[in-house]
Amino acid sequence: MQNGLIDFGQPQGCLKFYAESLNMNILFVCSRNQWRSPTAEHVFRNRQSISVRSAGTSPNAKRTVSIKDILWADQIMVMEHKHRNRLQAMFPRALQHKTILVLDIPDDYQYMDEELVGILKQCVEPHLP
Secondary structure, X not given: OEOOEOOOOOHXXXXXXXXXXXXXXXXXXXXXXXXXXXXXXXXXXXXXXXXXXXXXXXXXXXXXXXXXXXXXXXXEEEOOHXXXXXXXXXXXXXXXXXXXXXXOOOOOOOOOOHHHHHHHHHHHXXXXX
């Protein structure tokens, strides 16, 4: 940033920034970011008008949720109530004006399990733009 302006480099950098700012940012959260939330990220990653990320609440997660993820997200979708509770304990102030949707999907599925994909589509699609 220089003189209050952001340098996007080439014009396509500006267009990419603008396009991303129009998307709804959705963060999918489970415990270890191993099966459910990465599956959700995979299923919805190419969908128009949304950007997706996934993370886990556990310190041992493949990708642990960060304050940057919380601030980035317009909508947070967690697999179970315990994930919402953990996020609220981890980021109480950052979550004051955020919506957290509990999907109620138990930890019974492997990555890209056909049944899990169907449940995710059924639970998530009604909340997408």
